[in-house]
Amino acid sequence: MKFYDCRMAPNPRRARIFMAEKSIVLPTIEVDIVNGENLREPFLTVNPRGLLPTLELDDGTHFDEVMAICRYLEELYPTPALLGRTPVERARVTSYQRKAEFEGMIAGSEVFRNGHEKFSVRSIPGAPHQSVPAIPGLIARGHQTIGRFHDWLENTLSRSEYLVGDTYTMADITAQCAIGFHAWIKVEIPENHAHTQRWFRAVSARPSAGA
Amino acid sequence: MKFYDCRMAPNPRRARIFMAEKSIVLPTIEVDIVNGENLREPFLTVNPRGLLPTLELDDGTHFDEVMAICRYLEELYPTPALLGRTPVERARVTSYQRKAEFEGMIAGSEVFRNGHEKFSVRSIPGAPHQSVPAIPGLIARGHQTIGRFHDWLENTLSRSEYLVGDTYTMADITAQCAIGFHAWIKVEIPENHAHTQRWFRAVSARPSAGA
Incomplete structure (x- = not known):
């Protein structure tokens, strides 16, 4: 490979x-x-x-x-399992990973690409042969979506150590990468979101975070 | 359940x-x-x-x-397998299902919601407590994305009976539902996309298509 x-x-x-x-x-x-x-x-x-x-x-x-x-x-390479250990966990990781991808990662990408001159005609990825003009309205919408992402994170992490129970999974990885990416658009975890702050410190301290 | x-x-x-x-x-x-x-x-x-x-x-x-x-x-309910039978098939179904969801289903939703008066402040799903104003520029972008979706389908289905080899999978289901949904925005499979036309007739003839 x-x-x-x-x-x-x-x-x-x-x-x-x-x-x-x-x-x-x-x-x-x-x-x-x-x-x-x-x-x-x-x-x-x-x-x-x-x-x-x-x-x-x-x-x-x-x-x-x-x-x-x-x-x-x-x-x-099944160990450690990062996509869940049981049918319910695997469905939960699938669901939460997708939420983190849509409302965290993709919303961040919309804010970034539609507001950056370098992407003025490449405002979505995956279309190398086409001109895709930026849509400035997506910037405000993206920020609004990231607000929902932050609220969902805080709510979920107020009930468990990681997004899916007590084990680090792919849902955490996508959410953590979304938050790292948001530094590009100067968006941070709200200061009063204590559970998310605690979680982000923990996932950022894992050796894998440097990868 | x-x-x-x-x-x-x-x-x-x-x-x-x-x-x-x-x-x-x-x-x-x-x-x-x-x-x-x-x-x-x-x-x-x-x-x-x-x-x-x-x-x-x-x-x-x-x-x-x-x-x-x-x-x-x-x-x-593992039989029949709809998410793939081998590691390579399961990865392929994951990949193609997502492409069909993004470039078919979600692009259709952008065209529909951002152009329909009923959704003028509900232009994305999943935000029941917020006003999310429509962005008319997403209509043209959505049509452009659906064009790429059609080309990808035709290219893929020129090489195999279904999207992932010779077996009907979740990738087909999402693509077929996207095409059905596109009737709402008056978009059809291009007439000269013979492989896609053949495939769509076949999947629509399955008893499950009436579900």
Whole structure:
């Protein structure tokens, strides 16, 4: 297997932390998205949508969605389980991971891309051959969505140590990467969200957070 | 278990088809979203985000994301497998299901909600207590994204009978529900996309399509 990475981008970090928790070390190819290396050959042959991260299997199969990559690696390296240990936990991780992705990660991306001159005609990822003009209205909407994300985190973390009970899972990884990414748009966890602050300190202190 | 449904809405249909394929029959409660029953009590106690479908377990646990519901049911009712039979298939279904959800289902929802007067301040789902004003620019962007969805479907279905090889999976279900939903915004599969037309006729002829 090979891992196509971009150190600075928020989505590859989700997969890197996942792998670090399982002590998975893969040959890694860094792709420079700042200079558009992901939008031209040879990378477009690896992933026609130009997205990072991408996992390449030895037979040439590619997976270019973080959750597809993590699901595959969870089966090959089941310990520690990061997608849940029981049917209920696995459904809960699926649900919470998606909430963190939508209301945290994607909302952050909307604020960032629709307000940054570099993305003025690349306002959504995955469309390397098209002009997709920025929509400034998405900035306010994204901030509003991140507000709901923060409230949901605080409410959930007031009841348990991690998002899904007492065990660190992929739901935490996505939420933690979303919050890290929000530094790009100068959004922080509200000061009075004590449970979220406690949780974020804990997940940030794990060795995998440096991945 | 109980299933909270809305017959007319596109997302509950994904779960209904999934259950029909597995011959799962659950007690079902119809929630009338046209008259806002999902945005008030008692439903907000079931799902504070006001979203359908929701699965309720006998211990009161709720799952309100289609893929969380389907992942849980796949473990309880593994035959026929709809989330893949091998690690590679399961990763592929995860990846393709998400693409169909994002570029088909959600893009359709953006076109529909941001152009419909009934949703003028409810332009995204899952925020029952907030005003979320419509953003007209999302209509053109949504149509552009659906164009990429159509091209991806045609390309993928030119190489295999279903989206993931020769077996009907959740990726097909989400794509088929997205196309059905697009009738609301008067978007059809392009006439010259012969592989997609062939596939859509086949999936629509399955008994589960009536679910």
